[in-house]
Amino acid sequence: MLGAGSWGSAFAKILGDAGNDVVLWARRPEIAAAIRDTGRNPEYLENTPLGERVTATASATEAIKGAELVVLAVPSQTLRVNLGDWAADLTEDSTLVSLMKGIELGTTQRMSQVIVEAARVAPDRVAVVSGPNLAGEIALEQPAATVVACSDIDRATRVQHAITTPYFRPYTNDDVVGCELGGAVKNVIALAFGIAHAMGLGDNTKAMLITRGLAETARLGVALGADPLTFSGLAGLGDLVGTCMSPLSRNRTFGEHLGRGKSLEQAQAATRYTAEGVKSCLAIRDLARSHGVEMPITEQVERVCHEGVDPKVAVAALMSRSTKAE
Ligand SMILES: NC(=O)C1=CN([C@@H]2O[C@H](COP(=O)(O)OP(=O)(O)OC[C@H]3O[C@@H](n4cnc5c(N)ncnc54)[C@H](O)[C@@H]3O)[C@@H](O)[C@H]2O)C=CC1
Numbered sequence: 001m002l003g004a005g006s007w008g009s010a011f012a013k014i015l016g017d018a019g020n021d022v023v024l025w026a027r028r029p030e031i032a033a034a035i036r037d038t039g040r041n042p043e044y045l046e047n048t049p050l051g052e053r054v055t056a057t058a059s060a061t062e063a064i065k066g067a068e069l070v071v072l073a074v075p076s077q078t079l080r081v082n083l084g085d086w087a088a089d090l091t092e093d094s095t096l097v098s099l100m101k102g103i104e105l106g107t108t109q110r111m112s113q114v115i116v117e118a119a120r121v122a123p124d125r126v127a128v129v130s131g132p133n134l135a136g137e138i139a140l141e142q143p144a145a146t147v148v149a150c151s152d153i154d155r156a157t158r159v160q161h162a163i164t165t166p167y168f169r170p171y172t173n174d175d176v177v178g179c180e181l182g183g184a185v186k187n188v189i190a191l192a193f194g195i196a197h198a199m200g201l202g203d204n205t206k207a208m209l210i211t212r213g214l215a216e217t218a219r220l221g222v223a224l225g226a227d228p229l230t231f232s233g234l235a236g237l238g239d240l241v242g243t244c245m246s247p248l249s250r251n252r253t254f255g256e257h258l259g260r261g262k263s264l265e266q267a268q269a270a271t272r273y274t275a276e277g278v279k280s281c282l283a284i285r286d287l288a289r290s291h292g293v294e295m296p297i298t299e300q301v302e303r304v305c306h307e308g309v310d311p312k313v314a315v316a317a318l319m320s321r322s323t324k325a326e
């Protein structure tokens, strides 16, 4: 398990609880040592026992060597550099599992595409796990479901079995593009939701953002070859609703800072955890433009985040768009 942040730590617990021996890689040696000594991560989900089967190391080589499953949970924008260092240690035919919900700046690649390129592996060796999976709730063993997407459905089934626990229920899917886009774009819509929430806007506005946010996600997805049905599943609507509704969501919380009038820099200073939508909104906007797809909510989130546009001006811009058929 590469990455000992909130989701990496909670996912290490899932893997251990499902009966796997887990080596969790933490960037900082003191975090790895604390996990080995106390069975908990002192920085993320510090009250969660990770379980007897989880050990930790600050050596990625030690974590990767001989691993059948290599699970990745680092920030999306650092993945390529991280994998450049790690690729040589991969075992032949190991499965690489992406937990990340972002799009790479510059290349506009999905995380599975970055993995294929940076680790030099075939696309059917890469699986994606995505769904409404707030790490803090999973750590408490509250029931949750997710999707394991892989173009090789036998491999998806193997990953499914490896991460099934009494509190974590994975479904398989062969739509990697749809599952990844659902996860990345919902972070941007959650920023919009947080902005609206902090502005004191009500449930009609929030329902509009979720529904029209899903519409623009599906529009981009279909243009990229995704199955439209994926967006009504756990990796689409499920993740979008879970993230928007939850005060635990880092993206929604980041949006709330912006909605209260903080600048990007002030919101970043107030945020300890990765809010992927802040950077990914730029890449998603570029991806949409290059495919001729309209994503009005994403466009406005990008303007508020990166161009200093007042959220009230962004709301007015969205509401004054030309009327059209649903
Ligand atoms: N937290 C959650 O509930 C969920 C998160 N995710 C996704 O999982 C991915 C990881 O997020 P979290 O674990 O939540 O983030 P986090 O902010 O809790 O932790 C980030 C981790 O990455 C490490 N890191 C920072 N810079 C790094 C670098 N340059 N190289 C390597 N590692 C670096 C940090 O030390 C930390 O361990 C994100 O793409 C996120 O969207 C997906 C589902 C649920």
Ligand SMILES: O=C(CO)COP(=O)(O)O
Residues within 6 Å of the ligand: 101, 131, 132, 133, 134, 135, 187, 190, 239, 242, 243, 248, 249, 250, 251, 252, 274, 275, 276
């Ligand atoms: O992806 C998530 C839940 O599935 C977590 O969302 P945040 O990154 O906004 O906390």
